[in-house]
Amino acid sequence: MPEGHTIRRLARDHKRLFGGAPVAASSPQGRFAAGAALLDGQTLTRTDAHGKHLFHGFGDAGRTPARWLHVHLGLYGKFQLGEVPEPAPVGQVRLRLVGAGHYADLRGPIACEVLTPADKAALHARLGADPLRSDADPDAVWQRISRSRTTIGQLLMDQAVIAGVGNVYRAEVLFRHGLDPHRPGRDLDRAQWDAVWTDLVGLLRAGVRAGRIVTTRPEDRDRRSGTPSREDATYVYRRAGMPCRVCGTPVRTEPMATRNLYWCPTCQL
């Protein structure tokens, strides 16, 4: 599933490619026909991202958007971008946006709907703090974590607690801080949480810039110079059975919060 950095990049790219001019919206597949009709011909004035939720604001230039397109890609959803003239739609295209120079086809999202500003505010209120948002309140996250018997590995995946962290960032940030994913949230101290939060802000921002997740320090990679390969990009994620980059203990895996968790039983206590 795309994590927060991917959604933030989509918000930025779509604003650049489609913003400021009327956009043609349609639903070649038909499942979003009524919603697309509401947006068709409107001007994209803003985009926004909160965790794994993407928002496109439509309305008059210079005004607060009157309508918001809300998209959640889920596990399999994808935007495909291209230049106009757009080809005939292929496959199940839920939404096609066509701007002055580019088009975007959305396939397979778990949410694609039109929201009022009030609906959007209600959705934000249900989501936890997003390390990529300037309005994020890490203290609110700490209040939840520090009172919870739930494991930190589950809490980091709970989008109502913290938004935008997915399976890769969860495994990697816990490794980077030597934290056993099975520890209850209330077992962490404030300094540990603050360090995790600060690290997540840095890791996610780096993810937005690079368009990929890289969590390893150069000294811990097999190849220490150059752009890290896919294999070299993570400490424990998808490295089950392989030696830990730091101590050599085989990396372990087990399901947690519906996804495979990865951790080093020696480094993470």
Ligand SMILES: [Zn+2]
């Ligand atoms: Zn280790």
